[in-house]
Amino acid sequence: MYDLWVNYPAIPAQEAAVSGALRGLLEGGAPLPAAYGPPQGAEAARRAIAPLLGLAPGQALALTCGGQSALSVAFAAALAAAGPGRRRIAMEAHTFPMARHFLALEGVPTLGLPMDAEGMDLAALEQALASPEPPGVLYVMPVVHNPLGLTYSAARLAALAAIVARHDLWVVEDEAYAFLAAPELRPPSLASLLPERVFGMWSLSKMVSLSLRLGAVSAPAALAEVAAEQIRIRGLTANPVIAAATARLAEDGTAARLVAEKRAEGAARRALAREILGTARFATEPGDSWHIWMHRPAGEAEADFLARARAAEVSLAPATPFRHAGGEAPFFRLSLGGEAERARLAEGLGRLARVLT
Template identity: 30%
Template sequence: MDMKQLYSKAASKLKRSEIGELKSRAAGKPDILSLAEGVPAAELFPTEEIAKAAYKIISEDGARILQYGDCRGDKGLRTHIAHIMEKYAIHVQPDQVQITSGSMQSLDLCARLFLEEGDTVLVEDPTFIDAMNILAFAGGTIEGVPLDEEGMDLAVLEEKLRTNPRIKLIYIIPDYQNPTGLTWSQARRKAFMELVAQYNVVVLEDNPYGELTYGEAYQQAVKSYDTKDQVIFMGSLSKTFSPGIRIGWLAGEQSVIDALELVKEHCDLHSSIPDHSIAATYMNIYSYDDHVKYMCGVYKKRRDAFVEALHTYLPDFTFTVPKGGFFLWLRMPAGVDCMKFFDACLEEQVTCVPGTPFYTNKDNHEFMRLNFTGLNEEDLVRAVQRMAKAYAQLV
């Protein structure tokens, strides 16, 4: 029997991520240096402290936390998350926070709640490819709005909002964006909300990188300018605490969070209560803020070493130094195609991600996304040296 004949129309559209396809080509290669993975440095995980927190909560309260739990998530963890959001000038109560199994589920829940087949979703162009895939799978028609050095192009956004009544959602990553590393200016955030407030649309503000700031103050969130409860804020502990402990969250107006809780209940009842309890217990015993500060110090040194190496070994390439986050957006010299450069880098035992898949129309071949958090400073320099050899082969 061919089960594929019974797949839903939506499932028949599923395909592997283009980034996953590209990264699979590097699998098994010896001595590969990866600038492709958007991952935190595993050696920075507070493993001993997490182990102690896990032992404490399971030994003292295991019967409760191993049972079914609150669909909205552990109250203690939601209290800590409300504190984290104060950094972005967002003031919410714990009941306005819905815990999810990472940001991907946060997106999925919002898509299920709001989207119908044919609704339009506006995204930054370029943007996070997996977000486009989730929103499209739910029936959304994805349209891009270009970015400039301050954020989303508001002239293009206004034209789309004015002429397309089926726009339902706007998905944005204002802080240290994936893939560009761009940070929206405060003026652009304020102007964006003043424009959006004129229309009946929902804004999904995704902020997985906001705490990873390198010498800068925390950015005031787009949601902090929200006067009509249009913005749903999405956060994550994957980049600052552990991606294996699947904790993301949604925060917004109470009735919307109540509705999202109902959607989640119909998906999986609740996320992992032991994970919630471990994270909350860690934050009760240790200073989460000090841990994040330590990570920022390490990552800033890696960024600086990476930037210096790029200036030294690839002077023909251009980029803006990211103020935080995981990624640097490298522009190719004239005449160099990012896909061909990817192939050449692979031959030199270094991987990066071509920028093309991050665009809605897939026709831009000028950029590469580079991650600088997953390798130490010495390996970052070695990786750039290998990239320089690859570039020399092309030219």
């Protein structure tokens, strides 16, 4: 089976880098971290990792045991800041499925808002804020959106920040894939525009390696203890050895080098997809992502299309889980990171091309 479902940007160099960092900890002479520390992680590790993430001034960083853990902490802290009367969360109409699942388990009502090529429809957001039950929290993925791949324009983000400030919204900014965007081209983060209103999250596992299961969450400096308390009561503190190893990779520049290599590899894989598939079925411009939101054949049910793909030994991510409203839509997510070898990716894309014709 050719894996065009898994959405993880991996490169061969990452595992050797992780091995080197762990070996350095073991051979460095200092004892491994072996005591309870603060729930937000050791200060030295947080200080080393913050520049890699581009932590905005006025924000405090905490480490967690994974990216989804960081996202759950960001949601919990934002809801605590919003208060019991404003528990509704507005989000993009296409979004990360696990975010919706987590909020459903917590009993938090959500609202999906339409998008265009520049990001969330701000008129729809204004309309929601004028409703009898306005949201108190906004969840967005402005840079390298999953599943659409798009990045918000700087103008759209500035306008969004103005709405957030005017309505006293709290924001959860998902930067899980933002590291793939070229720094000189990406717009400013919402956290940099409104550090006092934004909770951010990152996945160091995606940036560096799944061998280092580590996430990060940022909070307004005045609310750092709110985020730390959510980490403590949910048991989501980062493994201190993993955090220390990641800090070594951040300090010596290895993590930044891996990120740059992942950007370059992503560009090569997108070029391969364009060459083999063409762009006629691209539903959005993939930008810097390792995934492409695509049109599936018209008039064919999602289950039938996926079954035909599986018969051709190709696994694909269906559109339905990404849709806030649920139900079928004539799309699917093509992921370019499931196959470690570029040659196997090309073979899988060739099989997909035949399925799509």
